[in-house]
Amino acid sequence: MAASSRSPESAPRSGNAAFASGGSADGTPAEPVIHDVLIIGGGLVGSSLAIALEPLGITVGLVEAVAPGPSDASVFDQRNLSFAEATVNALTALGVMQELAAAGGPIRRIHVSRRGDFGRSVLEAADHGRSEFGRVVVARDFGDALEKRLAGLQRLRRYRPARFLGFADTAHSGCRAVRLADADGERTELARLVVGADGTRGAVRGALGIGTSEHDYRQTLFVTRLRTDRAPDGTAYERLGDDGPTALLPRGDRHYGLVHAVAREDAEAVAALDEAGFLQRVQEAFGWRAGRFLSCGPRVAYPLVRVLADRTLAERAVLVGNAAQTIHPLGAQGFNLGLRDALTLAELISNARDASAGVDCGDAELLSAYVAARADDRRRTLEFSDGLARVTANPSELLRPLRSIGLLAIDRLPSLQAEVVAGALGYRADVPALCRPEGLRP
Template identity: 75%
Template sequence: MHDVLIIGGGLVGSSLAIALEGIGIDVGLVEAVAPQASRDVASSAATSGEPTSVFDGRNLSFAEATINALTALGVMQKLSVPGGAIERIHVSRQGDFGRSVLAASEHGRSEFGRVVVAHDFGQALEARLDELPRLTRYRPVRFVGLADSDDAGCRAVRIADGNGERVVRARLLVGADGTRSGVRDALGIGTHSHDYRQTLFVTRLRTDRAPDGTAYERLTDHGPTALLPRGDRHYGLVHGVARAEADAVAALDEAGFLARVQAAFGWRAGRFLSCGPRVAYPAIRVLADRATATRAVLVGNAVQTIHPLGAQGFNLGLRDALTLAELIDEARRQDPAADCGGAGLLAHYVGRRSEDRRRTLEFSDGLARLTANPSSLLRPLRSFGLLAIDQLPSLQAGIVAGALGYRADVPALCRPPALRA
């Protein structure tokens, strides 16, 4: 019997396993990818036969709080490339006047965070997981469903590999298996979704000027065009288009795609010269009706999948995982026999996560809806809003705190080392 069984070895699930190692409890991690394959392509979709890669060429924007935590967990040190520093955030909207530029140096920081390629992060997580002596890794294994248990103090879980099915038991079941969470479905937890009717094209982009530490968000009626400064002299590109245009954009050759993005973005980052392979996915918000069930909890995209505008998704999911690990640690410090799947601990988890989740969801969804609304009546309001952010330190402070990852009650590992006591 495990104390904690995590379904999903992707970004958040792997990070949670690493955070729990230091507590000294028995942890199992169910992963869909075989050991060797996971060094190249890892997956959070431990519930399906065909893993969906999360350790691919996408670009992850790590807030300062996320970097603090991943450094404390020994993951950032495993990166082969340190990532690109975000020293400034430049926001503008096509068709509106005004723009806002936030500079980390004006807020006592050298950077807001870093841009890390998902594939590189996956290799760093894998290297760190290899060092955990107490972790039991089930791979390649898929989650099948829940099993009946005659022990009210545990969850019985059905998993399967090439040799057939078996049952694994745990005091606490964690669903970290992504947007299409099989754990969530098995627990009978419903969802509410909103389709933004946008398709996002993700790739790397090279310009005639090397990135200078500026992250750009160029907003349009059909979605954002974001350029994130990577550590390899490329930008990470996210280009949003109306869903009806997605097939036509996907069919463009490289020159045609670059011309389209240049027209949407402008010339502030220079001339666009080349791009890597493009991956497209729909922008759909999916929110679980609740985060917990009896002896079970959802974290990361399994409980909230949000619009990538503002780059909040992984940062929010990591704070889910770290808060859970922190509460288990606190309970075990008070009582070594404490039940990590008990109703009281899970209720405390829901309370701890509520404000951060609410504020981050409101920011992400509100920004996505407001900036994509083509109404001419909103243009002067948006423009004055951008100008106000540039001019009002009090307004900047809240935005900067969010960009750094310090919304509401954050886990101790997210704070700077001197403030963790």
């Protein structure tokens, strides 16, 4: 199929520049647009990448599954995102935090314990020269803030609603031909670099022939908002148990964000509980540290399966965010890690552009540098998340004293605590410049 010369959707409310389509005055067909970067997936990471690329003056396209309008509940739901300090720094630099309807809830301390074990650990941000470790933001609010920033971008080409169909052969060297489906039918767009940001079960990874390794934790996660008889005081609680974690994240609206894991075989019965029954179950799993549980909002359930791409690189294509790695939520590392994927890629493209008159965003050397730059952060974060999930959910009596000693050691060993705090702040490895405090950016 020939490359389409039709222009992308550009609704007046979006603020995106409209692009002319068609041919020249003498009837000659227009040259097809070649995107420097075409992002497949307009979720949290894909949208953040589009915003980060805007200042570079390159041609960027964003393929989004949903039409213009209020954020869709299936994309930006009531999950509660825990932004590490590094993430807050970056999103502030990108102008996204300023667009939030509410500032979110500060995390001033982190309290970790395990049911049945005697150890516990409490980390205070003030002890490490911070007023907070990060912020808790409702995913839907964050989605609305991203949309406001996207609407103000002048160079971005938005394809929405549109669906990725796969790749096609192209006569244009140095490009990938991407097949999309929209309201007008099928179209083909050209890109020097395709970024797969379409989530855990997205189509880009499969179209690139990239396999996965998966581990089913046999847990189902219930997510909702929770009100107690005490307003949150900035403490993020992680209560571990045989069936997984129960976490309370301090939101900015006098509610907690609740994450409650149950054994997969119990999920159907838990989903059938009425509000009172669900609150009783969670209270028993968590305890009374945050007070009496009074009410909760609608519950959403997610099966917990770790999905890791066998590789994140293909010819003129990379995977970022959940398309590259979907990890256990223990420690709230998922979005923070995916954002660092996106920002590292944007930074490397920026550096390559500054070093020459132009930049080929799909250059093999540039993409290899991206994979190398992400290797340490990705490995360490995956090891932390998966290792903690497996050890803390293991009911073995032999592990109980080791777990308790480990929790106590975090409080008493400065070197171990420093490692844990660095991870909580988002600095487990070298991070993109935008993640650093403003005074430490180059």
